[in-house]
Amino acid sequence: MDQILLFAVLGLGQGALIAGIALGVVVTYRGSGIINLATGAVAMASAYIFWALTSGFFGFTLPTVAALIGALVAALAIGVLIEVAVFRPLRTVSPLAKLAASLGILLTLQATVLLVFGTQPQQAPSVLPGETVTVLGITTPADRFLLTGLVIAIALALGALYRWSRFGLATRAASENEQAALLAGLSPNGISLANTLLAALVAGLLGVLAAPIVQVDSITLPLQVVPALAAALFAGFTSLWIACTAGILIGVLQSIVYFLSTQSWFPTDNGNAMPGLQQLLVFVLMVVALYVRGAGLPRRGEAVEQRLPAVPLPERLLRPALLAAVVAAAALVVLPFDFRQALTNSMIGMVIVLSYVVITGYVGQISVMQLAISGTAGFALSHVAIQLRVPFPFDALGATLLATLLGVAAGISALRVRGVSLAVVTLAAALAMEQALFGNTSFGGTAGVSVPPPRLFGVNLGPGADFRGLDGNEPSPMFGFLVLAVTVVLGLYVAHLRRTGLGRRMLAVRSNERAAAAAGVDVRAVKIAAFAISSFIASVAGTLYGYNFGSVSAARFTALAALGLIGFAYIGGITMVSGAVIAGLMSTEALLPHALDKWFGIKGTWALLFGGVSLIVTLIANPDGIAGAGHRRRAAKRAARAAARVSEPDGPHPEGEHHAPAALDTTEVAS
Structure with a gap:
């Protein structure tokens, strides 16, 4: 005592x-x-x-x-x-x-x-006395x-x-x-x-x-x-x-x-004290606090109506996706090995940010757990592939399913929590997972775990495949092609989701949950679906990460790294797939940081400073992000051209031509 x-x-x-x-x-x-x-x-x-x-x-x-x-x-x-x-x-x-x-x-x-x-x-x-x-x-x-x-x-x-x-x-x-x-x-x-x-x-x-x-x-x-x-x-x-x-x-x-x-009686991990218990305690206390105090924060009477970033309706999907895929595939073959690796890292970053587009951009919920879910999938992939000897692609599917179930469970437990409160709780959850789960040697450990390369019908699809691009060095473009295919498919799905009835219900929940419920939207079902979709996408990114490096380390899935990734997502445009592409190019070890490091000697900490300052500037000057600003400029040009055609007194008006839709193709949902 x-x-x-x-x-x-x-x-x-x-x-x-x-x-x-x-x-x-x-x-x-x-x-x-x-x-x-x-x-x-x-x-x-x-x-x-x-x-x-x-x-x-x-x-x-x-x-x-x-x-x-x-x-x-x-x-x-x-x-x-x-x-x-x-x-x-x-x-x-x-x-x-x-x-x-x-x-x-x-x-x-x-x-x-x-x-x-x-x-x-x-x-x-010490300033205080040492007695x-x-x-x-x-x-x-x-x-x-x-x-x-x-x-x-x-x-x-x-x-x-x-x-x-x-x-x-x-x-x-x-x-x-x-x-x-x-x-x-x-x-x-x-x-x-x-x-x-x-x-x-x-x-x-x-x-x-x-x-x-x-x-x-x-x-x-x-x-x-x-x-x-x-x-x-x-x-x-x-x-x-x-x-x-x-x-x-x-x-x-x-x-x-x-x-x-x-x-001596306390459970140990490989002879040492169980890690992460203090962080786990904080997470449990947060859950208790939300249960005791309620999920909402005290409302403030603001002088000006607050606005969320706009969610434009995607206009074209297949053509830009195919063009980008062709350019990326050619780059994977032509670029030197280091830029090829950076491009692969960029695409994995794009996949992770796509999960933020769904959960934050479409539903308005900041979940800091997405990177932790990716890490869970990566560690699970190692156990499924090595210990259970499950071959590719079933090992990746199994790991993705396990991590997705974890994300859905977190979503169900957080149904009463929304907005800023959700961000606070998931930050604590991400820190607890980092310390208690990833730091536990029975699941992960600070030394990391290995991941075997993906093989399909005897063909090596990993970074060590025989085809090495023009420079003949690893990583092989074969794995880059695999990542590219996954990125394009998931990007098309997330963009198409905005057009569907589920996507419209997500935007309704994002704008006003009570109004959505009054209109007949099942808010609980929409939130669970959003957590499931975003968790699945984040889990896919975790398995790709494991294949990419041949191992999974807890150091890459920290809570601070997750916060940085959210920052890049906001800079790129957190409500658009094109914003996820931009954010992926800026993420850790991606093309932009690698180019800045190689050409100008600007290393990781400078990139962190750039990310922090850019996030603040973006939120102040352009809340919709880089992609949102580009969409507004294109929409304004189209509207100006349509207005100019209408104002021409003797201009041709082909039969069936309508000008109103040109001014309405910037459909946005904002509040």
């Missing part, structure tokens, strides 16, 4: 950090209606700046207190930049787009930290109690500020009805800025103070936002006191789970 108490006290430090980030999430949501996934990244940036100011990284060293002030000033500067450059221009967009914007901020901050400070974790000096105290016979570091007391004091101060000050009254007024707040002389922009600065200050302070406990690195600190989101869910994104208490308790529970996992 003493050991459990000791680890519970030790968990107070991480719990205080989680509580601080949760407070920042709640404060930001109160002020601007945005769930800021980058709150943990603000804590990370502040901790790195504090370490740099105290370690001489910038060529000089500041005293601890001065360095703390400098880190907090940097946090405030980041908050101003986030609000002015990102949140304010996006006040009128949909909640999903705002969530995607916060994802862009996270990617940008992480890439900036990696470029400036490197990938090596750092140990920051120990004895409580109930247990000797523990005093900083855990100090951190906990500080975050509780911050929660009480913020609660008093919102309850009894004019600023708190103005924040509540702007949250409930922006139009009425404007008429009363309040500035929603100013209120949002003040709340964003408060959130950045709290996150930055806790990031610096807790850094010696959790270590300063570019992955651990940003992902602390996941348990913080669980605490915010318990608080309904409104109650500061509940968010603080839940955050502290989550840290304590995670520490106790870690202690229990070290006991």
